[in-house]
Amino acid sequence: MSYSINEVANKFGLSVHTLRYYDKEGLMPFIGRDKSGNRVFTETDLNWVAMVCCLKDTGMSIKEIKKYADWCTEGMQSIDERKAMLAAHRKQVVKQIEDLHKNLELIDSKIAVYENPELAQRLYGGLDKSALIP
């Protein structure tokens, strides 16, 4: 089974522009073409696109993803680098999750204030300047 760029774009919630842009930037150095030059994505390619989306959605820059892609096309010799990169990135993702949890707490405390204005009294000892509760 193979897929057109349009199908892949729909599958991953990207635009075809974005997919071509990723290709142009070297994030997909292996997508095949049919006889008229159109990109043809295989199942394996879909897995790779999923990985690119994963890295992008977790905050890795296009440049870094390209570095990873380049290492992957280089073959086995870059396995250590790739592993190290993923391990470092993993740490960052864990930190992102922790930070989001912390920020969620602050948001929740603000929501609590809005839901129970008496809390504001206790927290701030009355209304702020310009009635700015949070």
Added chain:
Amino acid sequence: MSYSINEVANKFGLSVHTLRYYDKEGLMPFIGRDKSGNRVFTETDLNWVAMVCCLKDTGMSIKEIKKYADWCTEGMQSIDERKAMLAAHRKQVVKQIEDLHKNLELIDSKIAVYENPELAQRLYGGLDKSALIP
């Protein structure tokens, strides 16, 4: 106790440029000035800056944060809107955390492959084209 823009920048890991930019964009419509025109941050202001950072770090755009700031200076009449905005944003943050957890799983599975190449055999039935394991 009060703080200069430099102290606040250090406290929050922002640059003074960024703080001034936020001020210019209307994210801090209340910071006082001393007699020579320099910004003076109070403890209350620090709490507000923390909230701005929280919203920014959880992906809210400057424009949206400004809307929130405007509502806050408007006074009590906008409490419902603010509460709704924070509740909606809270949902987004929860979704971000969920998505990060999913992406973390994928990253972990790739790391596992690097740590145990036999896994790759089972997962992919041998090496990919161009020895691209993941």
Added chain:
DNA sequence: ATAGTGCTTCGAGTTTACTCTAGGTCAAGG
């Protein structure tokens, strides 16, 4: 008095990641 430090504004420049336009090729259907 003058040099240095830290603040000010305004506006221009930069980076990142798209996003779109123009003009073109190719294969199928009427």
Added chain:
DNA sequence: CCTTGACCTAGAGTAAACTCGAAGCACTAT
């Protein structure tokens, strides 16, 4: 045959969020 639709490339344009440079006050220390 010709139109339609999906694809192609190259390159220009855009939005967001900074980031920086220039020029200038105000206070302090020598």
